[in-house]
Amino acid sequence: MTRWLNDDEQRSWRAFAQASRLVNDRLDRDLQNEAGMPPTYYELLVLLSEAPQRTLRMSELARWTRSKPSRISHAVNKLEQSGWVRREHFEGDRRGWLAVLTDEGLAALQVAAPRHVESVRAHLIDALTPEQFRQLGEISQALLDHLTKSE
Template sequence: MTEQEPRWLDDGEMRAWRNYVVGASMLADRLHRELQDGHGVSLADYEVLVRLSEQPARRMRMSQLADEVASSKSRVSHQVARMEREGLLRRRECPEDGRGVFAELTDEGMALLETSAPTHVEGVREHMVDLLSREEQAVVAQVFERIINHLRDVDG
């Protein structure tokens, strides 16, 4: 049995891949630093606050939250436990089935979100959105929707 040669990336593909990897990492690091320095909240915690704030009653199942922030259930469980100790969230049993658990945004968590959101939005604008034309924004959105859908299909 012979092994098939990998489909190596050509120069254009390599440039796209490497610029994505470095750019995405640098952008996340910058946005994290701005939130941390200005408000003492990490980018990961900010994303959890945002997702919960957008839900009815400011809560969602832990499994759904993990999917929404593209994290493992275990990692989100530890994150929510820490954020609960900080008073930003609370966990509630799901009354429908008794097995599920909700993460629920507290008033303190909502207040932190409201004070940190302007910093985050300014950073997103300055470091990404305002650097792109409307057409480029649409392309970025379409490309990453395709990638997200593909990866969700692969992960089943």
Template sequence: MTTRWLTPEEQRAWRAYMAATLLLEDALDRQLQQEAGMPHLYYSILANLSDAAEHRLRMTDLAERLKITRSRLTYAVARLEKDGLVRREGCPSDKRGSVAALTDEGVAVLERAAPGHVETVRALLFDRLTAQQVGQLEEIFLSVTQALQGDDARCAPTDVPWLRRSSTSCT
């Protein structure tokens, strides 16, 4: 089998994507640590729970949505639980499973953190793009997401809670 090396254009695009992704994630983490005292992952957990029915999700479903391991999620939820932002409950349909539930304090923290987070996302990404580029970005990442999840993708980007305005105005 012959290796299909990246063309110079593809290599530049790949490196630009990697640099932007790493820098953006670092900037989001810094902003949320400074303004809300939590990393981006914790904010994402709270945002996902805020968009779920009754502010509850099975831990396995939450891990799948976040694309993280169950052990990493368990550690993060334990920290959020210690801070009173989330509580774990037994799963009524599966005695072995557990559910993460957003507390009222978690909703309040999320509502306080959301405006600064959204402003950072806007300033670092969307304010730098034209409307046409925003559409292209969506099209590009929808295509990549569908390829990675298969043609029967359950989670198109518009179905990802933190990418749309919710009842708590969180991204």
């Protein structure tokens, strides 16, 4: 039997869904307008910048971004064309490839990052009180734990 949403649940669900979309749309637009970089590319550059030797297996990038390997491969191709990433063969695995963040890629990330942080502050953090933002963190972590526990 379906447990339909009551009026309060419906209001909360719709507000959450719309706010999530709008925040992501604003962050994506700002990143594209200010840094000329789609959010997927930014995310990949961040992941590589935080990895040891600025290097990750392509399969790890797919796992971290929850993307299909073909989507990551396409994105890395575009990043290679920009000179921001290079691919290297993974020693000991003929089919394995590594993505390596280049110095040019790190420089592009360093240009994009301040604008991205400003956008996150403007469209999310500064719109909430410190207590609301703390609660948002707790709620987000609870959702993340729930949604990833069965993986």
